[in-house]
Amino acid sequence: MNSKNFGVNLMITYGSNIFLGVLGVIFVPIALRKLGLEGFGVFALYTTILSAIALIDLGIGRNLSRNLATCESVDVGQNVVSLVIALYSIIVAFIVLISPIIALVVPKLVFGTIEYVDVLGVITYIAIFEYILSIPCNIYISTAVAREKFSLLATYNNISGLLKYSVMFLALFIFKDPLLLIIAVSMRKIIDIVIARLILGKIEHYNWKPVFSYVPLRVFAVQSFNYSIPQLLQTMVILSSSFSVGSTFGLVGLGVYRSAFDIANRIWFFSNGLGLVVFPRLVKLNNSNEGRQQIKRLLPMQMLLSWMLYLSIAIVVIVYGNQILPSIGISDYQIISMIKLLVLGVSLNAHANLAYEVLQSRTDFVRLNIVCVLSLVLLLGVYFAFKDHIGVLSIGWAWVISQSFYAFILDEFAQRGHWQIYLLKASLLLVTIYSLISLPSESYMALSLYAVLGFAAFCVAIKLFRRNLV
Numbered sequence: 158m159n160s161k162n163f164g165v166n167l168m169i170t171y172g173s174n175i176f177l178g179v180l181g182v183i184f185v186p187i188a189l190r191k192l193g194l195e196g197f198g199v200f201a202l203y204t205t206i207l208s209a210i211a212l213i214d215l216g217i218g219r220n221l222s223r224n225l226a227t228c229e230s231v232d233v234g235q236n237v238v239s240l241v242i243a244l245y246s247i248i249v250a251f252i253v254l255i256s257p258i259i260a261l262v263v264p265k266l267v268f269g270t271i272e273y274v275d276v277l278g279v280i281t282y283i284a285i286f287e288y289i290l291s292i293p294c295n296i297y298i299s300t301a302v303a304r305e306k307f308s309l310l311a312t313y314n315n316i317s318g319l320l321k322y323s324v325m326f327l328a329l330f331i332f333k334d335p336l337l338l339i340i341a342v343s344m345r346k347i348i349d350i351v352i353a354r355l356i357l358g359k360i361e362h363y364n365w366k367p368v369f370s371y372v373p374l375r376v377f378a379v380q381s382f383n384y385s386i387p388q389l390l391q392t393m394v395i396l397s398s399s400f401s402v403g404s405t406f407g408l409v410g411l412g413v414y415r416s417a418f419d420i421a422n423r424i425w426f427f428s429n430g431l432g433l434v435v436f437p438r439l440v441k442l443n444n445s446n447e448g449r450q451q452i453k454r455l456l457p458m459q460m461l462l463s464w465m466l467y468l469s470i471a472i473v474v475i476v477y478g479n480q481i482l483p484s485i486g487i488s489d490y491q492i493i494s495m496i497k498l499l500v501l502g503v504s505l506n507a508h509a510n511l512a513y514e515v516l517q518s519r520t521d522f523v524r525l526n527i528v529c530v531l532s533l534v535l536l537l538g539v540y541f542a543f544k545d546h547i548g549v550l551s552i553g554w555a556w557v558i559s560q561s562f563y564a565f566i567l568d569e570f571a572q573r574g575h576w577q578i579y580l581l582k583a584s585l586l587l588v589t590i591y592s593l594i595s596l597p598s599e600s601y602m603a604l605s606l607y608a609v610l611g612f613a614a615f616c617v618a619i620k621l622f623r624r625n626l627v
Contacts, residue, residue, distance in 0.1 A: 176318070217385075290343075298313075512572075539559065
């Protein structure tokens with residue numbers, strides 16, 4: 158795929174993600190008004206449990222995209238798809254078998270001290286149901302990513318996202334009940350399967366008959382597991398923070414955290430879009446020495462620009478958040494403060510996604526897993542160290558500190574940098590953190606200083622780009 162097509166695919170994906178991101182931002186303040194903090198906390202529990210159940214996917218989708226991207230014939234692709242269908246069949250049978258244990262034991266172990274514990278079993282069953290329904294869609298999406306059919310994928314994402322948010326808004330206005338909202342959201346997956354088949358099913362026509370062959374299944378499962386470990390650890394950052402806040406501060410605290418998080422994580426629409434487009438390309442580039450040299454030439458410039466741009470988003474939200482957020486219906490001071498912290502933490506995580514994809518495409522799983530584990534431990538350590546002193550905001554600071562470490566180290570592993578680049582990146586981060594803890598008048602000074610440093614970073618990036626042209 159040439160650079161022009163890569164850019165077009167990236168813009169198509171970004172356009173789709175921005176559209177869905179705006180809908181997500183609109184949903185949060187309306188949901189808070191209709192459900193209240195406790196009701197929003199119940200809905201947040203559902204999304205958290207759904208994410209936890211999805212961990213059992215074990216990287217199958219990513220490995221399917223990788224194998225289809227490199228296979229040279231339809232027959233080979235058919236073999237891979239048949240293996241995936243077989244693996245998913247085993248997973249579904251396993252989930253159904255242990256679902257009573259998940260629904261009855263896990264919620265009481267994790268949330269046994271808070272309200273609504275009786276409905277958590279029902280919520281867990283619904284989450285299992287939605288995960289099973291999502292499997293066909295995941296297979297279609299993985300095929301589209303492998304074949305780089307991002308215009309079709311963007312069309313599907315837009316229609317699917319519009320369906321999801323239409324159902325969510327309608328349920329909010331009709332029911333005003335978190336459990337009925339959850340049921341409505343999960344049931345829309347039935348229509349989602351039809352949409353995926355109509356739009357993405359025409360990319361390649363595979364027979365979805367499972368093939369239970371032990372050796373190929375074991376090989377594919379091991380490959381998938383390698384891809385799943387860093388993904389699992391990243392997801393554990395979100396899950397552990399939600400579970401920790403819920404068990405410590407109850408549904409109200411969880412409502413504060415997740416309402417802020419669901420706004421801040423809109424930044425991931427940019428990084429996830431980049432990861433979706435760049436991963437199959439990186440896999441192909443890493444298969445040749447010329448491709449690896451191309452990555453080595455371009456990566457320092459791209460990572461520096463990424464660092465500057467993501468932190469630019471963060472510092473603007475931090476400085477102007479008190480004016481911007483009330484205009485969209487977010488007026489609670491604690492939620493606004495949490496959003497500012499999480500925007501910085503999520504921005505750092507989003508930036509690191511490029512280095513994450515580079516390391517995954519190289520199958521450098523050991524170092525990737527070590528960094529993910531350490532950042533998770535750091536997040537939980539900071540949270541538990543400060544929760545008794547600054548309350549629920551401790552999870553926001555835990556995100557900032559752990560993701561600063563995560564982003565710096567992953568960048569270093571993906572591409573060793575120069576001391577000038579380290580100094581620029583550290584300076585930009587420190588100024589952004591200073592804007593968090595400073596008075597309003599001082600935060601504007603921090604923004605001015607950031608603009609100067611950002612310009613210097615841009616000039617260095619241009620210099621790196623010109624050097625690579627030589």
